[in-house]
Amino acid sequence: xxxxRLGFLSTALLTAAxxxxxxxxxxxxxxxxxxxxxxxxxxxAPGGAPDEGGLxxxxxxxxxxxxxxxxxxxxxxxxxxxxxxxxxxxxxxQEVLIAEAVTxxxxxxxxxxxxxxxxxxxxxxxxxxxxxxxxxxxxxxxxAWDSGAHDWTPERREAxxxxxxxxRSLVAVTAKTNRSKxxxxxxxxxxxxxxAACTYLIDWTATKLRWELKADETEQxxxxxxxxxxxxxxxxxxxxx
Numbered sequence: 001x002x003x004x005r006l007g008f009l010s011t012a013l014l015t016a017a018x019x020x021x022x023x024x025x026x027x028x029x030x031x032x033x034x035x036x037x038x039x040x041x042x043x044x045a046p047g048g049a050p051d052e053g054g055l056x057x058x059x060x061x062x063x064x065x066x067x068x069x070x071x072x073x074x075x076x077x078x079x080x081x082x083x084x085x086x087x088x089x090x091x092x093x094q095e096v097l098i099a100e101a102v103t104x105x106x107x108x109x110x111x112x113x114x115x116x117x118x119x120x121x122x123x124x125x126x127x128x129x130x131x132x133x134x135x136x137x138x139x140x141x142x143x144a145w146d147s148g149a150h151d152w153t154p155e156r157r158e159a160x161x162x163x164x165x166x167x168r169s170l171v172a173v174t175a176k177t178n179r180s181k182x183x184x185x186x187x188x189x190x191x192x193x194x195x196a197a198c199t200y201l202i203d204w205t206a207t208k209l210r211w212e213l214k215a216d217e218t219e220q221x222x223x224x225x226x227x228x229x230x231x232x233x234x235x236x237x238x239x240x241x
Contacts, residue, residue: 054234054235054236055234055235055236056231056233056234056235057198057201057202057205057227057230057231057233057234057235058224058227058231060205060206060209060234060235061205061215061220061223061224061227062220062224063209064205064208064209064213064214064215064220064223065212065214065215066214066215066216066217066220067147067148067214067215067216068216069146069147069214069216070145070146070150071142071145071146072150073145073150074142074145074146074150076141076142078141078145078149078154078157079141079144079149079157079158079160079161080154080157080158080161080162081158081161081162082094082135082161082162083158083162085162085164088111089110089111090107090111091111092135092161092162092164092170093135094111094113095164096135096164096170096171096172097113097116097118097130097133097135097172098113099164099167100118100171100172101116101117101118102116102117102118102119102126103115103116103117104116105130113130114130115128116128116130118130118133118172120133120172120173120174120177121171121173121191121193121196121199122136122171122173122174122177122178122181122191122192122193122196122200123173123174123176123177123191123192123193123196124193124195124196125174127174132174132175133172133173133174133175134172134173134174134175134178134179135170135171135172136170136171136172136173136177136178136181137161137169137170138168138169138170138171138203138204138207139185139204139207139208139211139213140181140182140183140184141161141183142183143183143184143185144160144211144213147208147213147214147215148211148212148213148214149211149213159240160211160240163211163240165238165240166206166207166210166237166238166240168202168203168206168207168210168237169207169210171203177191177192180192185204185215185219185222186200186201186204186219186222186223186226187218187219187221187222187223190226197226197229197230198227198229198230198233201223201226201227201230201233202230202233202234202235204223205223205235206235206236206237207237209235209237209239210237210238210239210240211240212239212240
């Protein structure tokens, strides 16, 4: 498990112990849907960052290019997922569940998972049934399209939708929080757990920078305002190839 996950778990598990798992069946909920500040240590992506030691969160937010969003032409099928890129029998969804597990699940035929436990960092809920977890794209597919992916090749969109090269890109969370988030950016949605706020802003910003995605003015303004309690946070990322 990543250092970021371990750091978050060390505090969040104490408050999550009495929470029960959401009973909703899994869906992939980062498309548009009908209406529906504590500081955490930054995550460490593999490799380094453009600036030695990383960027402050505010500086990283300002590094995201500002442009109008373009939703025209978006279809979820434009982002092929979940794929088994390394041909080990486990598609991306299972790879994330295995990597994020607090207690490792048993792997059966065709990478079916049983047992295990997870912590959904958005709401600090403990989950013991993998079927009750969604894999959230940190920057939702529709938001990615709006922010620049409309100009990408199908191959790059597939790489984005299955990005296992950075621990920030995909995260196992309760279906309830994933569906609440839908395709919203931080101007419209933040995790319900207060302790998750800075981690979420770091992860969102790093993902946008990793994939050279843009932000509109409303998003950038909201990010800078939300980041004020996270003054000690830094962002590191590796640009996607």
